[in-house]
Amino acid sequence: MLFDMDGTLVETEELWGEALGELAGQLGGVLSEGARSRTVGTSMQVAMEILYADLGTTRTEQQHADDARWVEDRTAALMSSRGVPWRPGARELLTAVRDAGIATALVTTTARRIAAIVLDRFADELGEPPFDVTVCGDEVPARKPDPAPYRQAMAALGVDPGSSLVVEDSVVGVTAGLAAGVVVLGVPSLQSLDRRPGLVLRDSLVGLTVTDLVDLLAGGGAVELPA
Structure with a gap:
């Protein structure tokens, strides 16, 4: 993921x-x-x-x-x-994904020196770094909405687009994920998101389970997640 x-x-x-x-x-x-x-x-x-x-x-x-x-x-x-508060449901979902043994990557447009503040908080609160791979904005040939950051993360994880799922909140992030050929779960924050093929929208990450995400990926994004 x-x-x-x-x-x-x-x-x-x-x-x-x-x-x-x-x-x-x-x-x-x-x-x-x-x-x-x-x-x-x-x-x-x-x-x-x-x-x-x-x-x-x-x-x-x-x-x-x-x-x-x-x-x-x-x-x-x-x-x-x-401080760096979690978005609703984010900590619980990330923990569940990690407990299930699913490979994870953080893919952010933020520069490494700033992202490190958040990554350190994650490690402190979760007891270990929660990501197998981290890709920051100053480590890629092009930034979102270009698909390069997501392609770089998948290459580092050794996974392909068909077995991957992107979780995003912004238009540029959704565009990057879809352009990389990945199913995208969009959870809007400060920006509204329009429906597109391969994009599933949800108001919040609260209550999402690993099974929900597996079903979403298996359906190629053409599924409805529980509210």
């Missing part, structure tokens, strides 16, 4: 949004709700471009890099000070 991180397993999207909003204020503007929504799940480069367009401002290449680094650092500080 291949899991996204921010907004899927942990409640960190709000922290990224807060950091982006603070940067917008430093640049003399206010980040609109629509622009913030479009940044969900994207790379920092794309998020910065959305923010600049929303504010009607331009920045040099160096300023762009400095702004992205500032947002990452600010988000890391917020994670450290406020």
Whole structure:
């Protein structure tokens, strides 16, 4: 199983949004709700471009890099000070998957140095690292919505798309999973998701069992999960 991180397993999207909003204020503007929504799940480069367009401002290449680094650092500080809460049902599902002996990967657009904060929390709370493989945004040739991150994770796990399942919350993440040829379980967080072939939508991970996921995969995504 291949899991996204921010907004899927942990409640960190709000922290990224807060950091982006603070940067917008430093640049003399206010980040609109629509622009913030479009940044969900994207790379920092794309998020910065959305923010600049929303504010009607331009920045040099160096300023762009400095702004992205500032947002990452600010988000890391917020994670450290406020904690990293689980999304509803995420801890229970991840634990059940691990107990069943299913190979797992974390596939996130977040850079390794920031993702490490969350991974350390996972290991502390679960008693061991919960993933066999972790693929971060600064370790891939292209980021979501490109399928490269999921393909890299499957190659590292030694699995193929037909035996894999992606769990995502964002449009770019769902797009990446489907483009990699994998059935996707979409659990929206801050972004709505439209139905697509191969995508199964659910409001929450609460109550999901390993049997549910096996049935979903066997049905190629053409099944209805229990509410």
